[in-house]
Amino acid sequence: MTERQTQHxxxxxxxxxxxxxxxxxxxxxxxxxxxxxxxxxxxKARAKVTAAVEKTGYLPNMLAGxxxxxxxxxxxLIVPTIANPIFAETVRAITETLEQAGYQTLLGLSGxxxxxxxxxxxxxxxxxxxxxxxxxxxHTDISRTRLKAAAIPIVETWDLGDQPLDALVGFSHLDVGxxxxxxxxxxGHRRFAAIxxxxxxxxxxxxxxxxxxxxxxISPDAVERLETPARFSQGRQAxxxxxxxxxxxxxxxxxxxxxxxxxLTEARARNIDIPGDMALIGFGxxxxxxxxxxxxxxxxxxxxxxxxxAAQHLLSAMTGExxxxxxxxxxxxxxxxxxxxx
Amino acid sequence: MTERQTQHxxxxxxxxxxxxxxxxxxxxxxxxxxxxxxxxxxxKARAKVTAAVEKTGYLPNMLAGxxxxxxxxxxxLIVPTIANPIFAETVRAITETLEQAGYQTLLGLSGxxxxxxxxxxxxxxxxxxxxxxxxxxxHTDISRTRLKAAAIPIVETWDLGDQPLDALVGFSHLDVGxxxxxxxxxxGHRRFAAIxxxxxxxxxxxxxxxxxxxxxxISPDAVERLETPARFSQGRQAxxxxxxxxxxxxxxxxxxxxxxxxxLTEARARNIDIPGDMALIGFGxxxxxxxxxxxxxxxxxxxxxxxxxAAQHLLSAMTGExxxxxxxxxxxxxxxxxxxxx
DNA sequence: TTGAAAGCGCTAACAG
DNA sequence: CTGTTAGCGCTTTCAA
Numbered sequence: 001m002t003e004r005q006t007q008h009x010x011x012x013x014x015x016x017x018x019x020x021x022x023x024x025x026x027x028x029x030x031x032x033x034x035x036x037x038x039x040x041x042x043x044k045a046r047a048k049v050t051a052a053v054e055k056t057g058y059l060p061n062m063l064a065g066x067x068x069x070x071x072x073x074x075x076x077l078i079v080p081t082i083a084n085p086i087f088a089e090t091v092r093a094i095t096e097t098l099e100q101a102g103y104q105t106l107l108g109l110s111g112x113x114x115x116x117x118x119x120x121x122x123x124x125x126x127x128x129x130x131x132x133x134x135x136x137x138x139h140t141d142i143s144r145t146r147l148k149a150a151a152i153p154i155v156e157t158w159d160l161g162d163q164p165l166d167a168l169v170g171f172s173h174l175d176v177g178x179x180x181x182x183x184x185x186x187x188g189h190r191r192f193a194a195i196x197x198x199x200x201x202x203x204x205x206x207x208x209x210x211x212x213x214x215x216x217x218i219s220p221d222a223v224e225r226l227e228t229p230a231r232f233s234q235g236r237q238a239x240x241x242x243x244x245x246x247x248x249x250x251x252x253x254x255x256x257x258x259x260x261x262x263x264l265t266e267a268r269a270r271n272i273d274i275p276g277d278m279a280l281i282g283f284g285x286x287x288x289x290x291x292x293x294x295x296x297x298x299x300x301x302x303x304x305x306x307x308x309x310a311a312q313h314l315l316s317a318m319t320g321e322x323x324x325x326x327x328x329x330x331x332x333x334x335x336x337x338x339x340x341x342x
Numbered sequence: 343m344t345e346r347q348t349q350h351x352x353x354x355x356x357x358x359x360x361x362x363x364x365x366x367x368x369x370x371x372x373x374x375x376x377x378x379x380x381x382x383x384x385x386k387a388r389a390k391v392t393a394a395v396e397k398t399g400y401l402p403n404m405l406a407g408x409x410x411x412x413x414x415x416x417x418x419l420i421v422p423t424i425a426n427p428i429f430a431e432t433v434r435a436i437t438e439t440l441e442q443a444g445y446q447t448l449l450g451l452s453g454x455x456x457x458x459x460x461x462x463x464x465x466x467x468x469x470x471x472x473x474x475x476x477x478x479x480x481h482t483d484i485s486r487t488r489l490k491a492a493a494i495p496i497v498e499t500w501d502l503g504d505q506p507l508d509a510l511v512g513f514s515h516l517d518v519g520x521x522x523x524x525x526x527x528x529x530g531h532r533r534f535a536a537i538x539x540x541x542x543x544x545x546x547x548x549x550x551x552x553x554x555x556x557x558x559x560i561s562p563d564a565v566e567r568l569e570t571p572a573r574f575s576q577g578r579q580a581x582x583x584x585x586x587x588x589x590x591x592x593x594x595x596x597x598x599x600x601x602x603x604x605x606l607t608e609a610r611a612r613n614i615d616i617p618g619d620m621a622l623i624g625f626g627x628x629x630x631x632x633x634x635x636x637x638x639x640x641x642x643x644x645x646x647x648x649x650x651x652a653a654q655h656l657l658s659a660m661t662g663e664x665x666x667x668x669x670x671x672x673x674x675x676x677x678x679x680x681x682x683x684x
Numbered sequence: 685t686t687g688a689a690a691g692c693g694c695t696a697a698c699a700g
Numbered sequence: 701c702t703g704t705t706a707g708c709g710c711t712t713t714c715a716a
Binding site for chain 2: 708709710711712
């Protein structure tokens with residue numbers, strides 16, 4: 001009398017394709033086809049399946065599906081942080097674009113650390129993503145090896161360089177720094193101070209800035225370097241330190257809008273008018289900067305565009321529209337924008 | 343002469359457990375055990391397996407593993423947006439906590455829409471997450487049905503209420519509104535204006551605010567309602583509209599720091615001193631507000647704490663430390679903080 | 685401590 | 701248009 005009921009789906013077990021097939025009175029494969037390639041099934045069968053799915057509350061098990069198909073419809077995305085709105089925008093654009101194409105996004109936060117990125121990568125690659133989007137060009141050797149072994153489309157973002165793993169969507173940080181320097185020189189400034197975070201891309205921008213000053217025979221009066229991620233309050237403090245050292249620059253370069261905002265706040269507290277008494281330049285996302293830094297100049301990056309282009313490229317690579325491509329580089333550019341004073 | 347090579351892992355195919363087993367000279371199951379329960383395997387076998395893994399560059403296929411184990415080590419997380427730093431913090435805290443416990447996070451952005459949440463849910467539940475974290479208490483009926491059918495631990499966040507699906511980690515938005523009203527009344531203010539977004543939680547806060555004024559026999563001179571997500575510039579414009587209507591409140595209530603910041607900017611442009619001439623109160627994350635709104639009062643929420651507690655609860659539920667629990671409610675609270683002027 | 689057999693839920697390939 | 705068979709890569713019995 002201990003016979004188990006196998007007539008209808010058991011309590012506590014999610015209904016499977018087989019349960020649906022039984023209820024619909026067709027074979028499992030017909031259910032599978034009705035769900036995934038409806039055009040390859042008679043209208044009658046389709047109706048029976050639809051009803052059975054409804055009745056059982058069936059939800060496909062994608063773990064099984066992906067295993068059989070060898071395609072997970074999953075994309076891995078690794079960014080340093082989402083606390084910085086500039087990356088939040090990129091993440092949003094990517095998830096949105098991929099979602100529409102039927103892909104899900106597995107998010108990893110590396111905290112600007114290559115080691116952490118490597119750990120994330122190991123965990124994530126086990127899930128067999130169909131593609132992967134990374135931030136920057138710097139990865140550990142082990143990461144590079146694993147990525148190559150995974151043999152899936154890769155897009156690196158937020159930078160430009162010679163040796164991308166696969167596709168690359170970004171802009172040149174050295175050029176950003178150079179442009180900023182040139183811009184400030186053109187404004188007639190000759191005495192500079194710089195406040196910069198110490199991650200690779202911020203360093204690249206700073207290097208460009210210093211390079212262009214150097215070409216004009218100028219070197220900055222002071223360079224303050226802060227640990228990434230550099231916060232508002234650190235920017236404020238760094239500027240205060242400069243003032244205490246009697247450094248009176250005509251223009252202050254900041255590696256990010258966040259830092260520039262700190263400088264702005266400290267300047268206000270000391271009745272230094274920006275941009276009247278001193279030029280101040282930041283770097284960040286169009287939207288964010290417009291909202292929080294209405295009274296200064298900034299290098300504007302379109303985080304969303306980077307995301308869209310990266311996702312679109314990845315999609316076309318994953319759906320195999322082009323064969324194992326040559327590495328592609330997309331330069332999304334940047335611009336220096338002078339906003340009205342608040 | 344068209345015989346296929348099956349001797350060693352083929353090019354283009356990722357090595358499997360069986361490949362590793364062959365190289366190691368043991369059975370597949372021994373490899374599995376060496377990897378997942380090393381203590382149940384002889385030291386000798388373990389060494390052989392480790393070497394073979396190294397040599398083949400083997401990476402476990404979690405799709406297969408999860409299918410066999412019926413456990414994905416995946417957690418679904420749905421938030422309205424990550425553009426708002428308050429949610430970004432929660433997301434960070436959650437992914438970090440789960441990562442340490444060996445879980446990955448599948449992120450969905452609902453854009454404050456229940457319909458979109460439902461779509462995300464359908465896609466995500468197909469991947470058989472072991473647990474799920476949602477924002478707020480409002481879900482479509484279909485979402486509720488699916489969530490119950492999934493039979494996995496659920497944590498709802500950012501709100502408090504009577505009918506949680508399972509666990510609940512948040513605070514009372516009505517109480518926030520009431521506290522703000524009481525605070526401003528205690529300061530001696532009697533003429534108020536309110537600028538609020540129109541999502542459920544902002545509406546709840548506003549209702550609390552109006553309620554407490556009402557109890558004091560006061561009604562606000564004006565209430566501006568903005569569509570969620572409400573941006574900086576809209577807050578600024580809303581305040582400008584109030585001024586044009588000759589509404590001169592002693593205190594302005596804003597449903598978020600972002601809006602308050604817009605008001606602050608417009609006030610500065612018109613030489614209205616905050617908090618000297620007019621009180622202004624916002625709502626948001628401690629860190630964010632401290633960075634961007636140094637000169638006003640704000641209700642402070644700890645987004646990271648909500649994330650930590652939610653993730654911790656979910657972990658203990660998933661690892662089955664407690665049996666199918668009674669619904670748990672965790673009130674993380676909030677506080678009103680007056681900051682120094684910049 | 686190790687292995688053989690069976691199966692997780694689904695779909696590709698082939699037949700009918 | 702529909703069904704049968706076999707297998708995706710792993711782990712769970714159970715037995716040696």
